[in-house]
Amino acid sequence: MREEILELLAEICDDDLVMEDENTELLESGLLDSLAFAELLAELEERFGIVIAPSEIERSDVDTPAKVIALVETRRA
């Protein structure tokens, strides 16, 4: 699942860097803009069945690949 999430992020952020380092900063670097954020939420619902409303989390809650993985793990548990 970890791999799948990283692949998804690499696709959305249009950068393979996120696959190499789970602590890549996604906001300041401009990798996760408001468009990518929306795509991420939609894909998490489509691929992992996790419904997260856009108002439920801030972009800063998912500003590294590690945080996205942690979010998916807690939601699935």
Add this chain to the structure above:
Amino acid sequence: MSFYDGFPFFLCLIMILLPAVILGIMEKPLRYYQLCASILVIGLVLHKNPAEFLNLILFYVLSVIVVKGYLAIRRKYGRVEILYYLAVLLGLLPLILCKVAPLFRVSWFGFLGISYLTFRSVQVIIEIYDGVIREVPLVEFTAFLLFFPSFSSGPIDRSRRFHEDWSKVLERKEYLTLLGDGVFKILLGMVYKIVIAATVYRWMAFLGSGNVWYLNLGYAYTYGIYLFFDFAGYSLMAAGTAYILGVRLPDNFKAPFVSKDLKEFWDRWHITLSHWFRDFIFTRFIMKCVKKKWFHTRLQRASVGFIINMGIMGVWHGLTPSYIVYGLYHGVILALTEIYQKKSKFYKKNKKKKWYQAASWFVTMQIVFFGFFIFSGRFFEVI
């Protein structure tokens, strides 16, 4: 009396804020005082216009019914899309009627601030659907909806953020800091609006007196500068007043004229409006498109998203050619910016270089000020 304008309002403001300061320093809750102050000030501003006052009451009653009604439905039936859209539509109905009415040369449902109040009630409906709002206490909702400092033109607060201030009683030290920041914001806002905007307005009036290209150019720049100081000044005064009442209204402007591209501009200009649109229209539209696979490529999806988002923002300002074109103009250029930044090798290679950033800033400012020129209505007078 009108909001943030003229001696009677400011005198009234001082008299209303003084007891709040005393309560705050004594570490007493400000919530009920703040609600009473809102009702009193709105009454004072609208009392000469009974029709508007009546419309406001109707709007308030309808909002409460829709919000409370939808909450009950959501609890019973869960996330049912059709019911959700129906609730949003009902929440928007007064605003839609108010905006459409001028086309038929009549006036329906209008009152000062309806556009801004609608944001607040619709946000609550949407977040009830999301499942992040599970309760809507009537008194708190009333205070949130009618909060007088931001009643007429924002900044647009969010109910869950408002709730934090509503449910908290500040310690003296914390309140004094908030008070200091509030007073500073009000004074700075006064300088912006009463000193700078009023001065620039005179130059603008002079430049607007003729229809020659260089006068129009001067008008476009001075209009943009006027708009900023007038609106940012108002927003600062609104936020400052809210602070003194213990409510941390969000900031509306963050140095918009340093933006290096149009996306950055909308993170700095009328922030509470653009972020409202981002969170409740753009993001949701993109998510829908991803799930329904409506477009072949990401860039198509993003472009349509930007144009729809900004188009609605234009329409929200009013159903006139100037406002609609203003919205579409920004939507199209945001879409082009997105395509350029994702596709251009030149951009990726040079975006961090100083000369590129300077050039990008200059181009962005021309786009922004031309946008203001459209917004001012003068573009359609000139052509």
